[in-house]
Amino acid sequence: MSTPVLRPPLVRSADRVIAGVCAGLAMHLGWPVRYLRMGMVVATLAGGAGLVFYAWLWIMVPTADESAKRNARRPASPIAPAVSGPLPAQSTWSNSDIGLPPGPMGYRAPPGSSVASAFTWQDPAGEAVFTDPTWQSGLPAGVPASGSAQSVSGMVRPVNGDSQAWFRFRRMPYAKEILLGIGLLLAGAILIARLLGVDVPLGTLIPAAAILGGASIAWMQLDETRRAGIVDKAKANQAGGWVRLAAGLALVVAGVLVMVSGSGSWEQTWLALLASVAVLGGVAVVLLPWGLKFWRDLEAERAGRVRATERAEIAAHLHDSVLQTLALIQRRAGNEHDVVRLARAQERELRSWLYRDEGKDIGNLSERIKAVAAEVEDALGQAVEVVNVGDTAMTERHEALVQASREAMLNAARHGGGSVSVYVEASDKEVEVFVKDRGAGFDLHSVPDDRLGVRESIIGRMKRHGGTAVINSGPEGTEVRLGLPAVAAEQGETTS
Amino acid sequence: MSSIEAGGVQPARDGSVRVVLVDDHAIFRSGLKADLDSKISVVGEAGTVEQAIAVIAQTRPDVVLLDVHLPGGLGGGGREVIAGSNALLGTTRFLALSVSDAAEDVVAVIRAGARGYVTKTISGAEITDAVLRVAGGDAVFSPRLAGFVLDAFGTAPADIADDELDRLSARELEVMRLIARGYSYKEVAKELFISIKTVETHVSAVLRKLQLSSRHELTKWAAERRLL
Numbered sequence: 001m002s003t004p005v006l007r008p009p010l011v012r013s014a015d016r017v018i019a020g021v022c023a024g025l026a027m028h029l030g031w032p033v034r035y036l037r038m039g040m041v042v043a044t045l046a047g048g049a050g051l052v053f054y055a056w057l058w059i060m061v062p063t064a065d066e067s068a069k070r071n072a073r074r075p076a077s078p079i080a081p082a083v084s085g086p087l088p089a090q091s092t093w094s095n096s097d098i099g100l101p102p103g104p105m106g107y108r109a110p111p112g113s114s115v116a117s118a119f120t121w122q123d124p125a126g127e128a129v130f131t132d133p134t135w136q137s138g139l140p141a142g143v144p145a146s147g148s149a150q151s152v153s154g155m156v157r158p159v160n161g162d163s164q165a166w167f168r169f170r171r172m173p174y175a176k177e178i179l180l181g182i183g184l185l186l187a188g189a190i191l192i193a194r195l196l197g198v199d200v201p202l203g204t205l206i207p208a209a210a211i212l213g214g215a216s217i218a219w220m221q222l223d224e225t226r227r228a229g230i231v232d233k234a235k236a237n238q239a240g241g242w243v244r245l246a247a248g249l250a251l252v253v254a255g256v257l258v259m260v261s262g263s264g265s266w267e268q269t270w271l272a273l274l275a276s277v278a279v280l281g282g283v284a285v286v287l288l289p290w291g292l293k294f295w296r297d298l299e300a301e302r303a304g305r306v307r308a309t310e311r312a313e314i315a316a317h318l319h320d321s322v323l324q325t326l327a328l329i330q331r332r333a334g335n336e337h338d339v340v341r342l343a344r345a346q347e348r349e350l351r352s353w354l355y356r357d358e359g360k361d362i363g364n365l366s367e368r369i370k371a372v373a374a375e376v377e378d379a380l381g382q383a384v385e386v387v388n389v390g391d392t393a394m395t396e397r398h399e400a401l402v403q404a405s406r407e408a409m410l411n412a413a414r415h416g417g418g419s420v421s422v423y424v425e426a427s428d429k430e431v432e433v434f435v436k437d438r439g440a441g442f443d444l445h446s447v448p449d450d451r452l453g454v455r456e457s458i459i460g461r462m463k464r465h466g467g468t469a470v471i472n473s474g475p476e477g478t479e480v481r482l483g484l485p486a487v488a489a490e491q492g493e494t495t496s
Numbered sequence: 497m498s499s500i501e502a503g504g505v506q507p508a509r510d511g512s513v514r515v516v517l518v519d520d521h522a523i524f525r526s527g528l529k530a531d532l533d534s535k536i537s538v539v540g541e542a543g544t545v546e547q548a549i550a551v552i553a554q555t556r557p558d559v560v561l562l563d564v565h566l567p568g569g570l571g572g573g574g575r576e577v578i579a580g581s582n583a584l585l586g587t588t589r590f591l592a593l594s595v596s597d598a599a600e601d602v603v604a605v606i607r608a609g610a611r612g613y614v615t616k617t618i619s620g621a622e623i624t625d626a627v628l629r630v631a632g633g634d635a636v637f638s639p640r641l642a643g644f645v646l647d648a649f650g651t652a653p654a655d656i657a658d659d660e661l662d663r664l665s666a667r668e669l670e671v672m673r674l675i676a677r678g679y680s681y682k683e684v685a686k687e688l689f690i691s692i693k694t695v696e697t698h699v700s701a702v703l704r705k706l707q708l709s710s711r712h713e714l715t716k717w718a719a720e721r722r723l724l
Contacts, residue, residue, distance in 0.1 A: 008570055355598055387643035387676050421639055421678025427651055436678040
């Protein structure tokens with residue numbers, strides 16, 4: 001069987017000798033922990049490799065508790081995972097890519113302000129959810145959202161408005177090129193000034209330029225890793241980012257040193273550079289675990305906030321839809337027809353909300369057919385199940401097809417008495433729609449001439465638009481088959 | 497794989513099919529139990545992944561009616577239950593039952609080894625029919641699952657033999673299309689002038705392809721297609 005192996009997540013185990021690394025690894029890999037421990041010891045003898053590996057895992061792998069706190073717990077409800085699972089959350093985040101103010105913190109806050117403020121001045125998750133237009137349209141106007149949703153949105157909105165300005169500023173085309181040009185112009189001007197005999201204090205200018213340049217490289221980097229972290233959790237292109245960060249840092253350090261030492265003697269500068277790098281390295285070693293822990297706490301907190309806003313959104317939606325429908329159902333409990341119709345309509349609404357695909361074009365054929373099917377279902381109270389394969393963009397001819405399908409569904413629901421199956425298959429060559437019911441069937445020739453339903457709305461309409469309509473009726477049910485070939489002259493109308 | 501293909505299951509002594517219901521909603525379980533025919537006897541129930549694996553191992557039923565979304569375990573739901581009952585796959589058949597229409601859920605549980613997939617909204621008689629069919633070694637395809645298959649494998653028939661697992665034959669495509677259009681197996685047989693047994697063979701072949709095809713697009717397709 002091609003069943004993928006289910007591995008428990010890699011976390012440090014509570015059952016531990018030193019830090020639970022071996023036990024956790026053993027659980028993850030499904031190997032006996034004893035062998036792993038022995039292997040680790042043997043590897044340690046081999047030049048300390050095991051020790052380094054152990055330490056690395058110790059730092060990088062969270063404990064079981066931390067991991068559990070960070071991951072959203074899956075609720076028991078069968079529908080809720082689709083809402084709080086990683087996929088929808090990610091799609092809301094990627095939406096926010098455009099709405100997010102990507103301005104580097106250096107633009108917004110003076111460089112002296114603390115790094116922590118850069119992490120808190122905007123809440124990417126909260127903002128993403130509330131700038132998401134689908135959320136707003138999901139709430140009918142005038143219906144109050146649940147209290148918590150309101151308070152959160154109220155808190156976030158001011159930041160949001162402000163951020164729009166930064167967004168526009170940052171999106172100025174060729175900003176980098178313009179900056180570079182200005183820099184080159186300045187350099188050129190200085191050179192010319194020197195040639196003309198003006199005394200330019202190069203000894204101060206060059207280090208200052210180095211500091212400015214390095215700092216801006218590093219800050220841009222900060223901004224971009226943040227954005228990458230939000231858009232793409234995998235952080236695929238971080239290596240280049242680290243290089244740029246290091247380059248920026250080196251430039252700043254060198255600039256500061258040259259400026260402070262003042263002399264310009266290479267030997268001295270070199271020595272000082274070495275010493276400062278050594279100090280920085282020491283500080284980094286000491287602070288790294290702290291930094292990591294800090295970062296993890298932040299991530300956990302942010303995930304918690306995302307969950308809270310998601311919960312608020314779900315609560316608001318359920319309140320407006322499901323609870324109202326349940327109340328209606330209770331009041332109409334005597335009327336079976338109404339109850340079934342309400343339940344179907346609510347199921348449809350909830351389904352489209354849970355499984356909505358943000359990238360999907362609402363104007364496509366499959367969506368139109370589904371909308372028409374929902375209409376028929378509401379009007380006549382019979383379930384209409386739509387299965388579609390492939391999709392295509394709508395044209396005038398496809399609209400005729402949809403109208404003919406609607407007529408067929410109405411007939412099927414009215415006379416079939418039972419659920420109606422609709423199958424739509426769109427390929428490059430043609431679009432086919434099949435509408436099937438399980439009614440007693442009818443004879444097309446016996447339909448009186450003054451009844452326009454079948455003859456005009458289905459067969460005539462399809463013929464006028466170059467399509468076909470075949471009605472197959474028997475004692476076990478009726479099936480209407482509609483075909484609409486793609487016309488070669490209308491190139492590019494089919495997308496599937 | 498051959499163990500799954502092996503012929504009919506021995507029914508219980510009184511001739512009924514022994515079934516375990518796995519669903520985390522007790523109300524749904526009791527409703528379903530009331531709906532099922534007398535030809536089916538429910539020998540066990542479970543509400544979580546761990547319970548399900550234990551109950552299945554203990555009762556060794558003919559068919560497990562398995563909800564796709566289940567709490568517990570490592571979060572794998574129905575797929576995990578099937579993986580955990582791997583040793584019984586030769587004698588116990590799994591029929592997935594779900595409110596979810598998401599292709600990834602359905603495809604995942606089918607690929608794990610389920611013999612069919614039906615939605616929770618179908619009637620008691622239909623579920624009974626599906627259970628008996630699965631117990632007899634056949635595959636059960638709902639119109640929606642047939643639609644998924646057509647979408648994943650494409651609607652062009654296989655022309656060469658080398659990608660046999662990655663494409664459907666012309667006949668299999670016809671059968672899948674008719675099922676997607678709402679035809680019962682009997683109606684499919686009548687429409688194509690073949691026997692019901694042949695229809696079942698075709699459906700089983702499609703199920704096998706769905707489970708074994710290494711076509712990487714299949715998984716990718718399912719992941720991308722969250723809506724249907």
